[in-house]
Amino acid sequence: MAQRTVAVIAATALAALTLGPVAAVLVRAEGLAALGPGDWQALRFTVCQALLSALFACILAVPVARALARRRFAGRGFLIALLGAPFILPVIVAVMGLLAVFGQNGLLNGALSALGLPRLDIYGLHGVVLAHVFFNLPLATRILLQGWLAIPAERLRLAASLGLTPRARFMVLEAPLILRLLPGAFAVIFVICLTSFAVALTLGGGPRATTVELAIYQAVRFDFDLGRAAALALMQLALGLGAGLVAWRLAQGAGFGAGLDRALPLTVAHGRACDTAWLVAAAGFLLLPLGLVVWRGLPGLAQLGPQTWAAAGHSVLLALASTALCLSWTLALAGARGALWSLMAIAISPLVLGTGLFLMLRPFVNPFSMALPVTALVNALMALPFALRIVAPEVEAIRADYGRLRATLRLTPMAWLRLVLLPRLRRPLGFAGGLVAALAMGDLGVIALFADPERATLPLQVYRLMGAYRMEAAAGAALLLLVLSFGLFWAFDRGGRAGAAA
Amino acid sequence: MKALTFAAAFLTATAASASGTLTVYAPDYFTSEWGPGPKIEELFEAQCDCDLQWRPGDLLPRILLEGARTEADVVIGLNTDVTKQARESGLFAPHGVDLAPLTLPIDWTDEVFLPFNYGHTAFVYDTTRVANPPASFAALLEAPDDLRLVIQDPRSSISGLALVLWVRAVFGDEAQEAWAKLAPKIVTVTRGWSESYGLFTDGEADMVLSYTTSPAYHIIAEGDETKKAAIFPEGHYFMVELAAKLAGTDNPELADQFMAFILSEDFQSMIATGNWSIPAALPKDKWPEGFQQLDLPEKVLFYSEDEAAGLRDEAIEAWRSALSQ
Numbered sequence: 001m002a003q004r005t006v007a008v009i010a011a012t013a014l015a016a017l018t019l020g021p022v023a024a025v026l027v028r029a030e031g032l033a034a035l036g037p038g039d040w041q042a043l044r045f046t047v048c049q050a051l052l053s054a055l056f057a058c059i060l061a062v063p064v065a066r067a068l069a070r071r072r073f074a075g076r077g078f079l080i081a082l083l084g085a086p087f088i089l090p091v092i093v094a095v096m097g098l099l100a101v102f103g104q105n106g107l108l109n110g111a112l113s114a115l116g117l118p119r120l121d122i123y124g125l126h127g128v129v130l131a132h133v134f135f136n137l138p139l140a141t142r143i144l145l146q147g148w149l150a151i152p153a154e155r156l157r158l159a160a161s162l163g164l165t166p167r168a169r170f171m172v173l174e175a176p177l178i179l180r181l182l183p184g185a186f187a188v189i190f191v192i193c194l195t196s197f198a199v200a201l202t203l204g205g206g207p208r209a210t211t212v213e214l215a216i217y218q219a220v221r222f223d224f225d226l227g228r229a230a231a232l233a234l235m236q237l238a239l240g241l242g243a244g245l246v247a248w249r250l251a252q253g254a255g256f257g258a259g260l261d262r263a264l265p266l267t268v269a270h271g272r273a274c275d276t277a278w279l280v281a282a283a284g285f286l287l288l289p290l291g292l293v294v295w296r297g298l299p300g301l302a303q304l305g306p307q308t309w310a311a312a313g314h315s316v317l318l319a320l321a322s323t324a325l326c327l328s329w330t331l332a333l334a335g336a337r338g339a340l341w342s343l344m345a346i347a348i349s350p351l352v353l354g355t356g357l358f359l360m361l362r363p364f365v366n367p368f369s370m371a372l373p374v375t376a377l378v379n380a381l382m383a384l385p386f387a388l389r390i391v392a393p394e395v396e397a398i399r400a401d402y403g404r405l406r407a408t409l410r411l412t413p414m415a416w417l418r419l420v421l422l423p424r425l426r427r428p429l430g431f432a433g434g435l436v437a438a439l440a441m442g443d444l445g446v447i448a449l450f451a452d453p454e455r456a457t458l459p460l461q462v463y464r465l466m467g468a469y470r471m472e473a474a475a476g477a478a479l480l481l482l483v484l485s486f487g488l489f490w491a492f493d494r495g496g497r498a499g500a501a502a
Numbered sequence: 503m504k505a506l507t508f509a510a511a512f513l514t515a516t517a518a519s520a521s522g523t524l525t526v527y528a529p530d531y532f533t534s535e536w537g538p539g540p541k542i543e544e545l546f547e548a549q550c551d552c553d554l555q556w557r558p559g560d561l562l563p564r565i566l567l568e569g570a571r572t573e574a575d576v577v578i579g580l581n582t583d584v585t586k587q588a589r590e591s592g593l594f595a596p597h598g599v600d601l602a603p604l605t606l607p608i609d610w611t612d613e614v615f616l617p618f619n620y621g622h623t624a625f626v627y628d629t630t631r632v633a634n635p636p637a638s639f640a641a642l643l644e645a646p647d648d649l650r651l652v653i654q655d656p657r658s659s660i661s662g663l664a665l666v667l668w669v670r671a672v673f674g675d676e677a678q679e680a681w682a683k684l685a686p687k688i689v690t691v692t693r694g695w696s697e698s699y700g701l702f703t704d705g706e707a708d709m710v711l712s713y714t715t716s717p718a719y720h721i722i723a724e725g726d727e728t729k730k731a732a733i734f735p736e737g738h739y740f741m742v743e744l745a746a747k748l749a750g751t752d753n754p755e756l757a758d759q760f761m762a763f764i765l766s767e768d769f770q771s772m773i774a775t776g777n778w779s780i781p782a783a784l785p786k787d788k789w790p791e792g793f794q795q796l797d798l799p800e801k802v803l804f805y806s807e808d809e810a811a812g813l814r815d816e817a818i819e820a821w822r823s824a825l826s827q
Contacts, residue, residue: 466696
């Protein structure tokens, strides 16, 4: 069957692009090298911070997503989109925003010292976890919110007509939903945090906060010890896949069955104050740092030269190419285990991936001329797990709910895609597309080895400005990056939701 | 399809270049619109009747991956941390340039790696925030713990590595004790120089590990004289940037011409305000005004590449274990 062939091709491409580069590095290094004591310390810290970060992000996402799902207020749609912004923010920009709030000279310490209270120090394990929660709480919230919104209105009406207490309602409708979606969210966030590097180092306060990715960086860029880099990358990959497997085992469970797509009747009377408090707290935590990035970036906007604007243009094109590629890949792979295997794509060290691709392509083409295609491909690959995480459960649910209908009507694959799948996937595809585009905007990925001499990307330009002491212009470029990433995300996400009642 | 269009557009762009092309690998900061790259390209092309093409990005890792088949003719922007490895790779050829014009504070006789600019590691501070900067490295160790420092990781940053060698050169076997005294003052360690300097200008730290030349940027570009480098009598670690010619270049004459051009006054005059470093072959009276007024150390510390290679792991370990307590 054609669909199956497409899935096999997509899966093969995924495996080739993740395992191929590691193999290429291994071949070049002529085998794995032993790990030192520092590497084991780095591994312990990496796992510890990733577990804590994923745990807090997931726990906090439950009340926030629930509040968003059951409250209706002016600007709700915009708030949902805006709350997603931290996740798509380039690391360097986000760290500056966080420090503007939680840093030594930040708003929080300003307020504390005005009240005569001792200052808080953000640097340490807690700082790393705080930053990772800042990045990933939006992702966990959105994953849960999608689930909440997918509860058919009929189930909610039934719950209301049965007069279920809030507690019973939670146990019957919401708890199973959380148990089904949260392990997946946990696994994705855990794996994202595994490969964290700059955040962990900057906010970790020193070598205690060394992650495996830093050790890989050192091995590749400083020591040129490819054997050690490959060993570390494999370790990271094994951890990521392990987390994915556990999550996949835990996340079994049926959906809610088909509904008639009626608008949700729900606004629940109880718990209003509690929901409001959660929304205000989440909005404050997530939006204040962003607001400060905007505020600090405004003066620098005027200093941006033509190169920066050109870089912005390249980044947008790159992001669109990555999105097209990634969404096609997602649809092809959206079968049962695509989401699990795609975790490989984010568990693989970007540095090893870049080095491996360089080794693989080098004999055939000039890597410089392949800079943009390779970057678009790698961005699509890195974003694949997120897109799949969003789209695959919906595809499975649609298959379960409408598969019989399809069989009865003998729909051709094209008709199935056009009449059933795509219209029903509109919302998740829009969301996934927005996410992929924004992630591709912010990614530095494999640029170091595949630098295009003529076409810089915007994140690279931010680093260049900082490297040239132009901190104010860098803040301006960071703001531009924020606006463009968010703009792309908004456009896709909005497109996906157009016409939907929610 | 998009990818193919990109590739096609690029191939046509590269095919247009002439045969007299000099390909130079350079760091990103060097070739950016604020770096010295564009002006140097213009000056060199005016005298060589050729096409100079910068290839920004990783230097040695990329060349080692490419091996003898690299398309680079010249690489510019190497550091002394990698010269040993680069030399042992056998991929580089002697530069053949007369070293007499060099105005470095140390003797330089290397036949392969040619210096084009230098600076020293230094802790930079803001005079409006630090009224009494430490007068020596020893005084910095004894400074109160509320003096907030930000430094770079020696495992991911060349300036961070220079710092651990600097501490090693000043304190010798007591480097680890020195780090233990510095540890409470170190707010955080960043991956690279840019992040640290950003934290410093944002007020997260009082002093930042940077270069003796950093204040020149603020003086010249911003008219701001409040940024200073604390000068320590124990000496400052010498940091030099180097260029080298690839042995396998298919354009040896052009490469030689470029290597010779590096020590010319045209090239050297682009360095100070392009790369914010001290030109390697330009007498002080020809430096820009802002550079002439810099506080520079009397004593310069430097390990040869063999010494540094021998000390490196131990120096990093002293740093790591003291800061991991």
